[in-house]
Amino acid sequence: MTAFHRPLAAAIAAQGVPLSADMARLSPERETGLRELAARAEGDEFFVSDCEGELQVWRETALTHVRRNETGTITMYSFPSSYRSTDEVIRIDLDTWDPGEDATDDKRRQDINDLVNARAAAATLLAELDAVRKERDEFCDRVDTLTAVAKGNKRHVQEMFLELQKAQAEVAQWRATFGADALPDALARLTKAEAERDALQKRLHDAAMTRTWRNEDGKKFVFVEDIAPALLGLEPGTEADR
Structure with missing residues (x-):
């Protein structure tokens, strides 16, 4: 003073x-x-x-x-x-x-x-x-949000890594038990089974869509030559269809 x-x-x-x-x-x-x-x-x-x-x-x-x-x-x-x-x-x-x-x-x-x-x-x-403090608080809020997201991502990555290790251990055990080619063979058989399932579903669908007829008493019926291709998986008009 x-x-x-x-x-x-x-x-x-x-x-x-x-x-x-x-x-x-x-x-x-x-x-x-x-x-x-x-x-x-x-x-x-x-x-x-x-x-x-x-x-x-x-x-x-x-x-x-x-x-x-x-x-x-x-x-x-x-x-x-x-x-x-x-x-x-x-x-x-x-x-x-x-x-x-x-x-x-x-x-x-x-x-x-x-x-x-x-x-x-x-x-x-x-x-x-006051404006600077407001911006600081907003920035801190964003940092807190990003920190929480980063921590969540870190936990997710850790969980994925553990799942990967578990899967690798299961594959190693499978190969040790059934052989190195067991897993590819099983996958090939699974793919073939899925294809056969899809083909069967299509045949059943085609059979269900076969044209129906009615006799004198009103009952519906189908002709064998109409439904056989779908049930037997044959092409219409082939010898086996007759």
Whole structure:
């Protein structure tokens, strides 16, 4: 605090923001102080006047005949003829009128402008902080999801590996028991049996679709030459079909 002008130090303390030389991470207490400062600063902007050796900070709402440019910066103003004691935030008498003439005065000018700008920027910086935290939390959620998926995939791969080892052991046991060619022979017989099954299913289907006739008493019948090819697996019109 001793590095600042005494009235300036009092003004800083009045804002409730502790000053420290360390640049540690933002503590909950300091963040609370900044949020309270941003809340107080909302709609209550400060304006720095540096004129004829007087460095002043005014509340913008107290100024009169205010004109602004397209960015909202005040370009013309007048001091009020009467005002509340809190409208003039701070006044510092400098030894010089213009910057660059005295290092101490220049330091005071810079400190005042920095503090006013920091006060105005608090809300913007806190909003950016909130946005960064939100993005961080979303990223952490994605990391948690990907981690869970990766763990699930790892378990699945482990299970597949165990199943593969089990299958390899069963194949080795089969070959040791029935011979190296037993498994291919069994698969060939299975393929042949499946083909015969499919052919039989087709013959039964064809037999079921054989044309039926009715006699005088209304009972249905089929001719042998119509149903025999399907039941016996013969081509219609062959000698064995007769």
